[in-house]
Amino acid sequence: MRKVEIYDTTLRDGTQAEDFALSVEDKVRIALKLDDMGFHYIEGGWPGSNPKDMGFFDEIRNYDLKHARITAFGATHHPSRTAETDENLKAIVDAGTEVATIFGKSWTVHVKDALNTTLERNLELIRDSLGYLRRHFQTVFYDAEHFFDGFKANREYALATIQAAVDAGTECVVLCDTNGGCLPGDIRDAVTAVKERFPGIPFGIHTHNDSDLAVGNTLIAVELGAVQVQGTINGMGERCGNANLCSIIPNLMLKMGISCIDEENLRKMRPVSRYILEVANVPSNRYQPFVGRSAFAHKGGVHISAVERNPVTYEHINPERVGNRRRVLISDLSGRAAIKRKAQDYGLRISKRDPIAMQVLEELKDLENQGFQFEAAEASFELLINRAMGRSKRYFELLGFRVIDQKLAEEHPPVAEATIQIKVGGKVEHTAALGNGPVNALDNALRKSLEKFYPRLKEMELSDYKVRVLPGSPGTAARVRVLIESRDAQDQWSTVGVSHDIIEASWQALVDSINYKMYKVEKTDRED
Structure with a gap:
């Protein structure tokens, strides 16, 4: 050769x-x-x-x-x-x-x-x-x-x-x-x-x-x-x-x-690609051929169905050969077969003829009509499936929150403060925290309230926060979509929220992020 x-x-x-x-x-x-x-x-x-x-x-x-x-x-x-x-x-x-x-x-x-x-x-x-x-x-x-x-x-x-x-x-x-x-x-x-x-x-x-x-x-x-x-x-x-x-x-x-x-070393291509970007603190290009997160991502229902039968229909190589993996994206283009495949990725078994699959599909289409997108928020989608299957757990109940963003002088930065009241296991917790902006203050207050009940939340951190203005209402009245990426020592995950109110959209994504961390902890404890 x-x-x-x-x-x-x-x-x-x-x-x-x-x-x-x-x-x-x-x-x-x-x-x-x-x-x-x-x-x-x-x-x-x-x-x-x-x-x-x-x-x-x-x-x-x-x-x-x-x-x-x-x-x-x-x-x-x-x-x-x-x-x-x-x-x-x-x-x-x-x-x-x-x-x-x-x-x-x-x-x-x-x-x-x-x-x-x-x-x-x-x-x-x-x-x-x-x-x-x-x-x-x-x-x-x-x-x-x-x-x-x-x-x-x-x-x-x-x-x-x-x-x-x-x-x-x-x-x-x-x-x-x-x-x-x-x-x-x-x-x-x-x-x-x-x-x-x-x-x-x-x-x-x-x-x-x-x-x-x-x-x-x-x-x-x-x-x-x-x-x-x-x-x-x-x-x-x-x-x-x-x-x-x-x-x-x-x-x-x-x-x-x-x-x-060596062929075995070729499997290290994606990990090495990501490692170098992380060391240099440079965002990755999800659309990069071979090693990008989207390189082997399938969204359309026809594509997903064909790939299920034979991957070569829409994949030019086996993604594992370069250390990548096939991803089935969930959107309003998806069918029940995609819901089934995605559930399997999370270790959940449902049939595409199962009424749960239809329920998830209908809820998914309704949410995406509101502006939600789950291609880049797989943790939110996994929680959605768990709710449909009756497997979700409510880790806390929100009794209310208030966020104040106060600017006292032109030459001084604004000061954000969040006050939150939650109930965990019948116990009410009332906490306030400051932050670099209203979303950070809300995150700090929520963590402060919950960490005494769930100490392993200290393991996670928010690594990215993105806001996208959605088409529809003009100007500042438009809906926004918030995407939050979180990580701990073993994993990273993304969650999504949508609202006319940026604080509410952020709250939705924050809650999903924390719920997903607790869900991961319980899942790991059960396996151990």
Whole structure:
């Protein structure tokens, strides 16, 4: 079986993305995850550009990696210096890695306008820089920056830069679509020319996503013989991002029959994708192919029915192969078969001919007509099924609440206070609490009242809160839908509320969130 090596640049190129920043500790943790995936190379950063990257190279030496080789990145030496006197190249050597990667200019525009040097001098920079690094590293790669744009502008000069890298002894020439603007035909034409001029020379591919073609362009290069693929997890990178390894690797392995990591490690793709986003505190893209939460989500009744009979009807791969799972979404498009399947996901057994299924379906359609949506609020839906089956428990009774949001001066922020009265097991609890806004104050007051009866509520926290204005009544009279995401150490869940009153909608979602936590606790206790 043909093999392709994976070269991950999340820790360097990925961190050039807007709102994507990593500490040294973050980079080490992510590197260990990528190594566990079985990646071949992990580009740790540009040691000559900032102290953080050098800190990573110092720290990662303390770990024994199982698969990956850490790579230091940099550029060809400055035109006014020699390779031996260039601080950038010296920093790469000082990084102490087994592998070095440097980029050089392939496009005449960059040689003249960015480097401000001659075309011939640029070829010397490539040869001398690679020759210098060859004396210090086991493996040296050359990234031909802007190669495809350079090829279109001056074919012979772009190929001459590759010749300079080959003459200097690079192990692999990586062809780069740095601006991300090339079409698949551009990739094919340039790669074909490289293969004809340099038969047998190992080459790789590095693409950006400015035309939304990075993955496709990468796969075309692999079809033509690329032996190394560069990219980032989740496609993070400058501007519109880099080629997304979360899409490239499954396509290579499951569609093209090309080996790059172990099949078992492919199952870690979604967990690793989510892990890196969590470490960087970046929201996930639910619609991302292969690893997104919605990648294998089915909503229409016809689709769900077909998938129940044969998953290949609406799924291009088995989601478990990339660590994902099939999800049946519940909406007013659903039928009784969907209700049955969703109940099974929660360990509840009902038949699609069961009157309970029809009851849930009718209630569901009525609620969605009011503006509720349960695709992203599965905890609320599970509670709805339990109520229909007579399995729900009332953990507390609301006797009333009041929320005051008071602003005393223009230059001071408002102060929110919530007062709540509830009954638990015949005992009345009356509590007040402050908060950052009325919803937070209400949440604090409710928790304060309940935690003495249900101490395990301290385990949960609200991790996200979203408000959506619904169509219908104009302006501020419109209904709103509130979606709350909660989590504890083992799980996360979402609940929903809808009302003309944002506090009431928030209350509905808050109550469902707390009820679901208590339901989970009781369910776990019964199983134990």
